[in-house]
Amino acid sequence: MPVKFRKMFGLGNDFIVIDARQDSKLSAAAEPRRATALTDRKTGIGCDQLIILEACEDAMCRMRIINADGSEVGACGNATRCIGGLLFQEKPDAPEATIRTKAGLLRCFKCEDPDMITVDMGEPGLKWEQVPVSKEVDTLHCKEACEGPGLTDCACCSMGNPHATFFVDDCEKVPLQEIGHDLEHHAFFPERCNVSVVTVSKDKKSIRMRVWERGTGITLACGTGACATAVNAIRRGYVGKAENYTTEVKMDGGSLVITYAPPGSGGEKEGHVLMTGRFDTAFTGEIPDSLWG
Numbered sequence: 001m002p003v004k005f006r007k008m009f010g011l012g013n014d015f016i017v018i019d020a021r022q023d024s025k026l027s028a029a030a031e032p033r034r035a036t037a038l039t040d041r042k043t044g045i046g047c048d049q050l051i052i053l054e055a056c057e058d059a060m061c062r063m064r065i066i067n068a069d070g071s072e073v074g075a076c077g078n079a080t081r082c083i084g085g086l087l088f089q090e091k092p093d094a095p096e097a098t099i100r101t102k103a104g105l106l107r108c109f110k111c112e113d114p115d116m117i118t119v120d121m122g123e124p125g126l127k128w129e130q131v132p133v134s135k136e137v138d139t140l141h142c143k144e145a146c147e148g149p150g151l152t153d154c155a156c157c158s159m160g161n162p163h164a165t166f167f168v169d170d171c172e173k174v175p176l177q178e179i180g181h182d183l184e185h186h187a188f189f190p191e192r193c194n195v196s197v198v199t200v201s202k203d204k205k206s207i208r209m210r211v212w213e214r215g216t217g218i219t220l221a222c223g224t225g226a227c228a229t230a231v232n233a234i235r236r237g238y239v240g241k242a243e244n245y246t247t248e249v250k251m252d253g254g255s256l257v258i259t260y261a262p263p264g265s266g267g268e269k270e271g272h273v274l275m276t277g278r279f280d281t282a283f284t285g286e287i288p289d290s291l292w293g
């Protein structure tokens with residue numbers, strides 16, 4: 001029986017989704033050899049991440065995230081919106097959609113626009129050991145990894161996966177394709193990292209972001225990266241109470257609206273990161289036996 005999949009994407013960040021909730025044997029897709037065969041854009045079906053849904057006792061599903069290089073990781077914001085949308089299509093009257101990942105339990109909420117989802121991405125990890133980075137530093141101002149043209153100023157945090165945000169005058173000019181791999185693998189990041197180069201708009205209402213993703217390379221959008229960028233910009237005071245701790249993160253594939261009211265700032269969700277944006281389903285298909293092996 002051929003294995004079915006859905007091709008979904010969030011702002012151009014694209015996913016092969018395999019639903020193993022009724023057949024746990026399909027979790028075999030997570031094996032690195034099979035995962036990389038599927039994600040390969042030349043010889044496979046092609047995607048940034050492979051997403052596997054599994055049955056879960058304390059959530060509507062478990063979501064496993066495998067990067068294009070076969071590495072399994074803890075969080076994927078764009079995929080979380082896609083799976084949240086899928087769960088609401090299955091249960092339209094559910095007040096929320098819950099997804100368990102390696103990083104924790106995520107709650108998704110419907111928006112007025114049926115193609116949009118809001119996700120409570122939980123609390124960012126702000127301590128050096130939470131990111132993680134290799135030594136005790138102030139994660140808001142890290143000089144250690146600033147090795148690249150124009151990179152002098154980095155802030156780090158975890159969204160269930162490690163992120164480095166480089167604030168620069170003009171992120172369009174950063175040669176991310178050339179320097180992304182070395183930054184991802186910099187010794188300062190013992191679990192590697194996702195790298196964003198960002199420029200805050202003059203009116204403080206938005207942030208332009210380009211991203212090199214751990215285990216995948218440059219993508220059109222990164223949900224957890226947009227969250228990390230907004231958290232680090234708010235921590236630095238580039239966006240604040242006047243903007244209701246909300247900013248728009250503009251990526252190559254489109255924008256996400258992120259709210260992060262820091263602990264003690266008031267508000268029912270203070271300390272949590274809320275991400276709102278589109279999700280799309282492109283098509284469904286069957287995996288050729290040659291790729292499943």
Ligand SMILES: N[C@H](CCC[C@H](N)C(=O)O)C(=O)O
Binds near residue numbers: 048067075162215
């Ligand atoms: N490359 C990331 C996983 C996917 C994150 C991204 N696609 C998102 O939307 O958050 C990592 O290794 O942590």
